[in-house]
Amino acid sequence: MSIKIRMRGKSTGGVAEIKALIKHPMESGVRMNKKTGKPFPALFIDTVTVTVNGAAAVDSQWSGAVSANPYMAIQVKANAGDEIKLVLSDNTGATGEETIKLK
Amino acid sequence: MKRRSFLKGTLATGAAAVAVNAGLLTPSTVLAAWNKEAFTAKSTDAALTSVYGSAAAAASGDIQLKAPAIAENGAVTPVTVDATGMTGVESIAILASKNPVPLVATYAFSGAAMGYASTRIKMGETMNVIAVVKAGGKLFKAEQEVKVTIGGCGG
Numbered sequence: 001m002s003i004k005i006r007m008r009g010k011s012t013g014g015v016a017e018i019k020a021l022i023k024h025p026m027e028s029g030v031r032m033n034k035k036t037g038k039p040f041p042a043l044f045i046d047t048v049t050v051t052v053n054g055a056a057a058v059d060s061q062w063s064g065a066v067s068a069n070p071y072m073a074i075q076v077k078a079n080a081g082d083e084i085k086l087v088l089s090d091n092t093g094a095t096g097e098e099t100i101k102l103k
Numbered sequence: 104m105k106r107r108s109f110l111k112g113t114l115a116t117g118a119a120a121v122a123v124n125a126g127l128l129t130p131s132t133v134l135a136a137w138n139k140e141a142f143t144a145k146s147t148d149a150a151l152t153s154v155y156g157s158a159a160a161a162a163s164g165d166i167q168l169k170a171p172a173i174a175e176n177g178a179v180t181p182v183t184v185d186a187t188g189m190t191g192v193e194s195i196a197i198l199a200s201k202n203p204v205p206l207v208a209t210y211a212f213s214g215a216a217m218g219y220a221s222t223r224i225k226m227g228e229t230m231n232v233i234a235v236v237k238a239g240g241k242l243f244k245a246e247q248e249v250k251v252t253i254g255g256c257g258g
Contacts, residue, residue, distance in 0.1 A: 015217065028225070030203050046137045050216075057216040063142045065199060065207040065225045067179045073221035074210070075187065091137075 003045070003096030009084050011102045016078040018050065020086055021071055022096070028064025045070065048088040052078050078102055141206050147198050150206040151235060154196055155242055160235050163243035165189045168234045170247050174226065177251035183221040184234040184245075191239040192218030201230035226251050 009018040022045065029042025044064040050057050057076050078084070082102045089095040141153035148158040167185040174180045186192050194211045195218065202225070210220045218236065226232075229251050235244045 026225075028204075046142075052215040055214045057212070057214045058220075059211040059213070060208060060220075061137055061142070062208045063204055063206055065202050065204065067223040067225055071181075071221075071223050073183075073219075075217040075219040076215040077217060078215055 003088060003090065003094055005086060005088070005096050005098040007084070007086055007098045007100050009078075009100055009102045011078055011080050011082070014077055014079060015075055016082070016084075016102050017073060017075050018084055018086075019071070019073045020098070021069065022088065023069055024090065026064060026066055026068040026070060030064070042091060045088050045090045048072065048086065050074060050076070051085045051087075052076050053083050054085075138209070141209070142204060144206065145204065147200055147205045147233060150198060150204075151196070151242075154206070154209055155235070155237060157242060160242035160244035163189075163236070163245060166234055166236050166243060166245035168232065168245040168247050170232045170249050172248075173250045173252065175252055177226040177228070179223050180226050180232075180249060180251075181221070181223050182232055182234075184219070184236070186218035186234075186236045186238065186243075189218060189236065189238045189243070193237045193240075195220050195237075196235040197222065197224065198233040198235065199224060199226050199230055200233060201228055202226065205233075 004023040005020055007020040009016050024045055025043055027040050027043040031040050033040050042064055045062050048060040058074050080102050085099045087097045141150050144150035144153055151158040165188045169183040184195050196209045197207045198205045199207055207224045231246045231248050233246050
């Protein structure tokens with residue numbers, strides 16, 4: 001099962017801002033299911049990595065306290081045409097990835 | 104099938120933890136493994152100690168922490184940490200002081216990355232958002248109180 005990601009990036013003056021929207025429930029494992037009295041099982045994205053032209057740039061770790069359908073924005077030194085790749089996985093092992101070329 | 108991948112996962116993280124303890128891996132190569140200790144720590148100090156080895160961070164005006172003064176919906180609180188004005192930024196951690204698990208996210212930077220991270224976080228009640236920046240081997244922090252009118256945990 002792959003996780004859906006929408007990503008955009010634009011470079012101005014050598015600095016690119018990359019924005020990504022990820023479709024994911026981000027269940028923290030704390031929220032209670034009132035019908036059963038037990039918490040909903042944890043299901044959240046825990047690692048996100050971004051590479052620029054194949055070189056590591058951002059290595060991020062998340063907890064279940066990141067909002068559902070997470071938004072993330074980062075800045076990298078990159079120019080138009082550079083390849084940005086985002087790879088992520090959640091605590092059940094489901095993964096998602098997206099590659100874009102900077103505008 | 105799920106059970107199998109769960110077992111595999113726990114074995115793998117266990118092995119990674121052993122390797123760290125034995126000093127086989129340097130911190131930079133371990134970054135890919137999810138820091139379970141930090142993300143289960145119940146206090147901001149314990150979480151910071153687990154991530155950075157120390158909880159002593161100096162307040163810095165160079166960190167621009169953007170968060171709303173009043174969050175209408177605690178489940179989606181936009182937080183932006185801009186440390187691009189600092190030199191040698193290695194990583195950023197975002198914490199919410201009163202959450203059951205305070206550590207929300209960590210970002211480690213290398214190569215082309217700049218010291219900037221923006222995300223949206225869940226907050227259960229009114230509390231401080233803390234941004235900790237590691238730059239040039241030292242820890243700096245910025246704090247801001249966010250008033251939450253509707254909780255983020257199913258109210």
